[in-house]
Amino acid sequence: MQNIYKIASIACMMAGIFGCTNLEEKPIGVLAPEGLFNSPADVNVAVLGSVGLLATEALYGRQFVSALMLRSDMADIGDRGTPAARQQMNDFNMDDNNGMITVFWPVWYQVISAANAAISGAESIQGSEVQLNPLIAEARFMRAFSYYHLVRNFGAVPYIDYFINNPESIKTISRTAEAEIFGKIIEDLEYAKQWLPDVRPNNIRTRATKGTAASYLSSVHLTLANYPKAYEEAKWVIDNRTSFGYALLPDFQGLFNANTANGLQEHVFAIDFLGLQSGPGNANIDYMASMTGIRGATPSGWSVIVPSMMVFDTWDDRDYRKKVSFDSEILMGTTIRPFSAFVNTQRPHIAKYSRFPGRSQGEMQFSDHNYADFRYAEVLLIAAEALGEISGGNAEAVGYINQVRARARNEAGVMNTFPEDVQPGMGKEAFVNLVMEERRLELAFEFKRWYDIKRRNLGTQVFTGANSLEPHATFSEARDYLMPIPRQELETNPNLAPQNPGY
Incomplete structure (x- = not known):
């Protein structure tokens, strides 16, 4: 197992040296790569910095993955007392100052910044292809991975594929077309496939x-x-x-x-998150189990992200994956009670992350989970x-x-007959x-x-159709397939305009 705490600390260090907290600020890393990298080991530190940033509260610990879940038709808001930013993300009525976006947008660019630093560092030192190209390949994978998430959620975004040693170089940067970004993602992944x-x-x-x-x-x-x-x-x-x-x-x-x-x-x-550990910059902080599972002192069903009853009711009870995916009853004292007895959100809750969180605190926070992307x-x-x-x-x-x-x-070693095999033809x-x-x-x-x-292009069907699992009459194909570019970015750099339609 990786020492995630160590990697997360490296990640935060790399974000400070090479990243910018958001695009409107001057990047901190203004040194030339030849002054920072002297060996393949130094390049590896930058690569680990890029990888480690994924295991932060802003990305896979809560904010980014929560946004993806709430945008789907499989996970609805459970507790309507949750902050407005989450409700707006779920209900397709957010503006361009949504608090979830303003958290995860800059961290994706920190991941990219650390990857670009590693690539530039590898190109600035002496070494064989066997030593350096696999490190470059991993950094290019991380860059592609980051832009793949960004382009699908925001469309055209600023594409930066170089080490930033001159703050002036990004003060007037504009957005890159989606097709061009996808082309660069494919180039990076093909290089990674060759050398990893x-x-x-x-x-x-x-x-x-x-x-x-x-x-x-x-x-x-x-x-x-x-x-x-x-x-x-x-x-x-x-x-x-x-x-x-x-x-x-x-x-x-x-x-x-x-x-x-x-x-x-x-x-x-x-x-990979390491249970009961945290680091600077919200590194290794994981809240997904408590965001999705049954929680509360009773416990009583207080989670933020809870599927609608339609999601649960339309899933065939014979499917073992349903049993793994949901908790529909809880132990209250010495009595097992159904979800109808939950005090707050009387619906079955997601069990994938809360049933076996490993070492964790309180209501399953700071878990041991490895989230499979x-x-x-x-x-x-x-x-x-x-x-x-x-x-x-x-x-x-x-x-x-x-x-x-x-x-x-x-099902735990017992073979069922459902779901049946599909027949050809x-x-x-x-x-x-x-x-x-x-x-x-x-x-x-x-x-x-x-x-x-x-x-x-299923949005209209799954959110406004007759068989919607999670109806949202506010969904608009013209607007909601993309999230807005954060307002603060547009205000600081008008070259990022126009804003995505509808915001």
Whole structure:
């Protein structure tokens, strides 16, 4: 296991040296890279700084991933006493000064800044390709990873791919077109795929490998509806899964047990938090279990992010993944009571992060979780969806779905009969719809559903349609597929205008 506390401290140091807290301020790192980097070990520190920043409260500890969950149709506001910024994010009525965005926007640019510093540092020192190119590759992966999240949520954003040693260079920076950003993301991931190792020492899943880069390439191409390339990259990962150490975990519950979460064979890329630890700059602070699970002194169901009853009621009770994903009853004293007895939010709560948080404080804060941003099951689902778009539900495409479903039938070692295998022969539209539903259930509450809604243009259907799981009459396709550029950025630098439509 990585020493996350140490890495988080390095991350905060790198943010101070190389990052800018937001784009309207002068960057602190104004030294030339040759004055900061003297060896590959120095470059590795910068890379670790970029990686470590993901495990902060602003990104995977709460703010960013909460925003992704609230934008989806799988997670609603539970406690309406929660701050307005969360309610606005969920209800599609926020303005360009939303408090969640103003927290996570600058931290993504700190991640990018540390990655750019590592790349420039590697280019400024002496060393062999074998020594330096894998470090550059990991930094380029982190840069691509960051921009992939930014471009999907904000569209055209400022694209910075150089070490900032002159504050004047970014004072008038403008936004880069989405197509150009996606092109640069693909370039970085292809370089990472070429130079990263197949596996990491000690089976670490929080640092990228060839398989990680290829998996994200498959996702990027799927987002761009380049289905042949998406299939090609996913198939390459599947064909080389043994080299990368990838496989489905036998028991679905095991994916969400923080006590045994390190080095899981299904994790393609994970963000690792270390229980009961914190660092400067909100490093290693994780609140997701208490944001989503049953909490309160009773406990009584006080969480912020709680699915609607429709999400729970329409999920087949025979699906073991439903049992893993929800808590629908609680122990109150010595009595087990159903969710109808909850004092505050009388709905089943998300259990993926609260049931087994490992070492944690109070109401499951500062947990031991490894949050999977990508797992092997999603590689299989991408291969199925992409191939389905090309050839419909043929035997190969169906086979990928059935691997995921076969694992879902294993309830702690007892084999069930549900969900049944899919049979070959479905037409393209029907099969792709089936894959999307499988993604919704398999990846429920794992920060993926909003991206699926956006790339498939499902917003009007899932938020205003007759069968909406979480109705939001305020949803607007013209506005809500993008979040607003933070107002303070536009006020400081008018070259970032125009604001995204509707804000």
